[in-house]
Amino acid sequence: MLILRSSPASPFGRKVKIAASLLGLSDKIQVVNADTNNPEDTLRQQNPLGKIPTLVLENGDVLYDSRVIVEYLDHLAGGGKIIPNGEKRFLALRNQALADGIADAALLQVYEERWRTEERRDAKWVEHHAGKVQRGLDHAEANLSSPSESLTIGEIALACALGYLDLRFAGKWRESYPKLVSWLADFEARVPAFAKTKVTP
Incomplete structure (x- = not known):
């Protein structure tokens, strides 16, 4: 095991x-x-x-x-399942890197509040990482918000990043990214494990 x-x-x-x-x-x-x-x-x-x-x-x-x-x-699992072979492999890995970067930047904002007392928090640091999240979501809205036939690690990572924004930032991203909202609903309908792994605030 x-x-x-x-x-x-x-x-x-x-x-x-x-x-x-x-x-x-x-x-x-x-x-x-x-x-x-x-x-x-x-x-x-x-x-x-x-x-x-x-x-x-x-x-x-x-x-x-x-x-x-x-x-x-x-x-x-035999290879080539959620990480494709050939050229598509690098697109999936790149999309995973983008989604992981969004989650990382969101996590660092959470840590700033969790680990520092209020008087020691750095607004510029938080803004710096909030910018990464925004630019990442802008790119995903424009380029990654159409449901694909097969799910790769890129889609899985993006769903998890959006789920983390729902958990820690009250889903405020949903107001500005309607295509991603629809995309995530489609992902959740196709992947029962997404709902099963959901954590409520």
Whole structure:
């Protein structure tokens, strides 16, 4: 049994869970919650960075981060499933990088509020990362908001990034990106694991 160290709210852990479901591998993975803030959590022995998601293989080897883990899961499923072969591979990986970048920038805004007292928060830092989110969503609205026949890791990552914005930013993005709202509704209808992995605020 593979062991996935993650937390319910992590958009990157969610990406791995949805990928596993689409690849038919969910029953081969045991999800074990991790507390990244707890120095006593075994996560720091499994992954020296102390980050999630982390995947512990049956032979004791450990894989991280989410992009490496989904590559491995696609390999386990026979390859070319959610990470296509040929030229389309690089488009899927690029779209994953964009979506992960949106989630990263959103996460850093959350951390600024969570880790710093109010008087120490840096408005320019928050604005800098908010700009990344906005530009990423602008690009996705213009270029990635048409449902595709087959789902790749790019679509999975984008859905998880949008889901994280719903969770941590009260879904305010929905006011400005109607095509992405429709796209996400289509994704959720096609991928039951998206609803199953949803965390409410």
